[in-house]
Amino acid sequence: MTEKLKILFVASEATPFVKTGGLADVAGSLPQAIKEMGHDIRLVIPEYRQIALEYLQQAEHLLHFRTKLGWRDNYVGVNKLENRGVISYFIDNKSYFDRPNLYENDDKHLQFAYFCQAVLEMLAQIDFKADIIHCNDWQTGALSIMLKENYQKYSFYKDIKTVYTIHNLRYQGVFGREVLQDALSLPDKYWDLGVVRHDNCVNYMKMGIEMSDIVTTVSRTYAQEIKTPEFGEGLDYAMRMNSNDLYGIINGISYEDNNPSNDDRIYSNYSVEKLRGKYENKRRLQEDMGLAQRSDLPVIALISRLVDQKGLDLIVSVIDKLMEEEIQFIILGTGDSYYEERFKETARSYPTKIAANIKYDATLAQKIYAGSDIFLMPSKYEPCGLSQLFSLRYGSIPIVRETGGLKDTIQAYDEISGEGNGFTFASYDANEMLSTIKRAISLYQQKDIWTKLVRRAMKSNFSWKNSAKEYIKLYYKLLEK
Structure with missing residues (x-):
């Protein structure tokens, strides 16, 4: 037929x-x-x-x-x-x-x-x-x-x-x-x-x-x-x-509506071949978030409904250990008052490292996808998930738990073969998540490897x-x- x-x-x-x-x-x-x-x-x-x-x-x-x-x-x-x-x-x-x-x-x-x-x-x-x-x-x-x-x-x-x-x-x-x-x-x-x-x-x-x-x-x-x-x-x-x-x-996702080469919601356009605009997005995002404009620090992003399903209890339980790392952390979302208050409080405790945006803002979300280096999505369960697909499209490397659509779309980076488009962990465990984040931070400092990984992520095809x-x-x- x-x-x-x-x-x-x-x-x-x-x-x-x-x-x-x-x-x-x-x-x-x-x-x-x-x-x-x-x-x-x-x-x-x-x-x-x-x-x-x-x-x-x-x-x-x-x-x-x-x-x-x-x-x-x-x-x-x-x-x-x-x-x-x-x-x-x-x-x-x-x-x-x-x-x-x-x-x-x-x-x-x-x-x-x-x-x-x-x-x-x-x-x-x-x-x-x-x-x-x-x-x-x-x-x-x-x-x-x-x-x-x-x-x-x-x-x-x-x-x-x-x-x-x-x-x-x-x-x-x-x-x-x-x-x-x-x-x-x-x-x-x-x-x-x-x-x-x-x-x-x-x-x-x-x-x-x-x-x-x-x-x-x-x-x-x-x-x-x-x-x-x-x-x-x-x-x-x-x-x-x-x-x-x-x-x-x-x-x-729509590859026409979410295209870093012509998206007018982000600070600067860029493409797989010309990544310079990606770095300008990072600098401008750091400036707008009140963070130091440092290219040597990876910016980790969380764009999410602030609810249990999204694995936020894992983040909260190791946030102080995470803050010992040389990183910046940008949060965007609304949800349960417990998580809203915890992230606000943590941002007050680490004002040079965390920017907590407790609101819904679709334009800011695009800017964060474009300006961040790493995208954190440690869901307890995730039927499909779209955020990891947006992050791939904009070259923000996902760290995900292996569940639902996250498992189907993100393959763990293999240093020997060079395969993979992100980082994954299997158990719903805060320490396993933290060690995966540390691995990503370490690889971020190897600029040649990281640039190849960004390009591979951007070439992933999850169009409709x-x-x-x-x-x-x-x-x-x-x-x-």
Whole structure:
């Protein structure tokens, strides 16, 4: 089968419209890469109040209709905008999506049940008969079961297949049993069979796993890890039961939007062949961070949500030992108040060595990728991770723990063969991390070796084009079943 595919990509957020995490980057970039390969792929997200006014003003009102969610009679507006060649639809309902928060709402079970149902009914209204609906994370977990239970009896929907991608298994959409009838209007058989039930609750993530035709996640290693109790977040049994239809495809990044040779967010442009601008970025970054402008000191960067998942307890436990090394350390991120305060306190204790930026700042993040020498990412678990891919692109050498997508994208530097694009450690252990950092610091002082390593990192290819090819192969495989 080689004919052009028709795909609807369903997500709860997407760049450039609205973003809280990595899902938005995927939903903003993967459809574009698939579209460039000649397929008709369209995106649909809720029309939140957080979407920039410029996009909402450009959007065309396509149509509106009403749908019943349980006993509720709801308005559905469909607005359309083409962005970077991809048609995007916005599902408009002010009572569900004109909120201060995207996800932290008491009726989020209704918000996203409504979204899934509105998306399915939209397809017939706009006459877009998709071959595949590609769903993402718990917010779209109800779509496949709704499709099979309520819509596939109609000829328009009969042959539509579903793909369900898990971006982070920890966030599952867990609600009381009453949601089964009240929001989803599903018969009790799905509860009795365990299709929607986990820990005596309705679980949107589980129903997506159980009812979709194929399940994917965002790296090969994470696809294996989530079948174990350590990483399975309680759903490892469901992953094992569906393992024949479980695939891991690594995420990518946009090499057009993240190109050090023309990125106007960084201090000075540079390339693999001409690295001089990289050193100017470092000097300017040190200046802006209030650190000494010294080329002989490696700048280590941490750009992260400040939460346990990111391995920050390892850093905190050895920070004083780390400060004994001849380094500078730049931190950017927000999160748990404990880590925010610890990093602020540590920066006060070592003002000449640490700059702690406890905030979200996407432009500063680019400057740090471009100006740092080493990028630290010691995650406890990491489904894919994008930060290590950005750091490779900008020649900041990653130090990562061997888990999930970090293991799939970063190969440890081998001094004998010269192979590898970063540094890795296997155990979730602060001393093992510290010894790996010390090894990187030592190699930084060997300028010829370090320059070759920077160039090798920058030549790593994790563009969305590679990932898109894998998804397209998977789509065809599903349609041939």
